Amino acid sequence: MESLANLAYGFDLAFSPYNLFVAGIGVLFGVIIGILPGLGGTSGVAILLPLTFVMPPSSAIVFLSCIYWGALFGGAITSILFNIPGEPWSVATMFDGHPMATSGRAGQALGSAFVPGFFSALIAVLLFTFFAPPLADFALRFGPPENFAVLLLAFSTFTGLGGGSPAKAFAVTAIGFMLATVGLDFVTGRPRLTFGSITMLSGFSFITVSIGLFGIGEILYSAEETLEIKGVRARVGLKDFTVVLQTIWRNIASFFTGTLLGFWIGIMPGTGATPASFLSYGLAKKLSRHPEKFGTGIPEGVMATETAAHAAGIGALLPMITLGIPGSPTAAVILGGLYIWGLLPGPQLFTEQKEFVWGLIASMYIGNAMGVLLCLFLVPFFAAIMRIPSPILTPIIVLLSLIGAYAVNNSTFDIWLVLIFGLIGYVFKKLNYPLAPLVVALVLGDITEEVLRQSLILSNGSISIFFTRPIAAFFVAIAVTLFFLPALARFWRWIEGKSLLPAKG
C-alpha cells in the first residue's frame, strides 16, 4: 500500500512541533470564527490568509485547512446554545440542537454535534487518503482539452445543482469571469480592461473580493438584525459522552448515510457543507422511523446535520487537491492561497509536492482530533466569546478584514475594493444571488482561459477538440446535461403539473 507509506511520511511532517503549533492555532481560530455569527469560514480563511505568507507552503495549508475544521466544529456551539447559526452549515443544527439545550440537555446536544462530526470527518479523511492518489493519477493524463472539460463541469454544477435560481448563478459566474479577465493577458502580454491604470494591471485579487463579498457583506447583512444574545450555559460531561456514543450506535445507518452523502456533496464543486447539512437533515427525517420527532430536540437530528457538514468539508478538498477545482467556497479561497504560495494546484502536486499533499492529509486527522478535543473541553470558554458585545466585535472584524486585504499586495487600492465588494456582497445576498460562483470563477478564471486557449491552439481553433477526445467528451456531456438540468426539471414539472391540475380542479 503506497498510500500508507506516504501517509506515515505525512504524519512525520505533521507531527513536527512547528506544524502542530500551526495546526493548533488554526483550529483555535477556526472555532472562534465558527462561533461568531458575523464571521464565516470563507471570509475567516480569507482574512487570515496573509498570516501564511511567513510560513512554508506545507505549513500554510495545514493552517488554513485547520481553520476550516475548527469553523466546522465551532458553528454548532452558537446554534445549540444561542439559537443563532454561527455558520450557514449549522442552521439545521439549531432545529434539534436548541430545543435539546433549552430542555436541559445542552451537553448532550453539543456532544451529538462534536462526536459524530469527528467520526464522520475521520471516515471522510480515510476515504480521502485512498481515493485521492488514484484520482490524481488518472488526472495526470489530462491535457488542456480534458482540463477545460473538467472546469466546464465544475461551473455547470453551479447552475445545475446550486439549488437557487440558475439564471442568477449563471450571471454571478459571468461576473466572476469578467473580473478575472482584468489585468495582463498572459498569452499576448497586453493589458486588458485596465483603463490605463497601473493599479488595475495586476487584476482583482480574489482575497480582496472574497473578504469584501463574504466578510464585509456578511457584517452589513447581519447588522440588520439586532441579535439578542440569550444563551444556555453548558459543558459536556462524561455522562453525555456515553449517551452520545449510544445514539451513534443505535443510528449507525443514519450516521453512515450522513457521512457518505456529505462526502459526495462536498466533492461536487460549488456546493460544500451548507447544502450537505440541509440535505442530510431532510434525508434522515425521511428515513427515520419517527419523522415527527425531528425538530423537537432529538440527538439524531443534530447528528445528521453535523456528520454531513464535516464530511463535506473534507470532501471539498478532494477535487481541490487532485484536480485544482474547489469543492466549496472555503476551498476556493484555500485554492487561491496555493497560487499565492507559488504552487500550481492539480494532480502534479502528488508527484512534485509530496510533502505538501501528505502533510495536508495527515493534518486532517490531527486537526479534526484537535477540534473535537478543544470543543469538548472548552465549551464554556467558547460560549463566553458570544457574550462580547457586538459594538466591540464589529469594528474589530472590520479592521481585520481591511488589514487582510491590504497585506496581500500592500496596496490601499485593495482597501477601497473591499468596501465596494462589501456593498456588492450585501446587495447580492439580499437579492438571493449566490456568492460562491463569483469567487470560484475569479479564482479559476485565468486557468480556465489558459487551458481553453491552449486547446484551441492545439486544434487550430476548432471547437471539435472537446468532442473527439473521449475523456473530454465525457465531461463535456455531463457538463451540458447539468447545465440544462434546471430547465429539464422545470419542463418535467410542467408536464406533471398539467396532468395533475385537472385532477385537483
Add this chain to the structure above:
Amino acid sequence: MIIKALLSREEQSQKPFLTWERTRSVLTVLVPLALVVPLIETVGFYLTAFLYLFLYIWWTGRQPWLTTVAVSVLFPTLIYLIFERWFLIPLPKGVMGPYVFF
C-alpha cells in the same frame, strides 16, 4: 406546484426590501466604514484604528469607559506587534508615517 411557487413568490415580493429601521442599523456599520477607508490612506492605519474603535464603541455600544479605552488602545498595539514586528508587513501610515514610526 407552479401555482404554489408563484404564490410564495408573491408573498416574498410583498416583504419590503429594506425597512427604515434596518437601513439605519446597516448605515451605522457602513458610514463609519466608508470614512475609515480614506482615513487609512491619509492619516495611516494606527490612528484611524484607534479613532474608529473608540468612537464606534462609544457611540453605538455604551460600554464602560475602561473597556472602550482598553480595546481601542490594545487592538492597534496588538496589530502593530503581530504585523509590523513579527511578520514584517508594514501597514499604511499616511502622512504621520515619518514622524511616528521608524
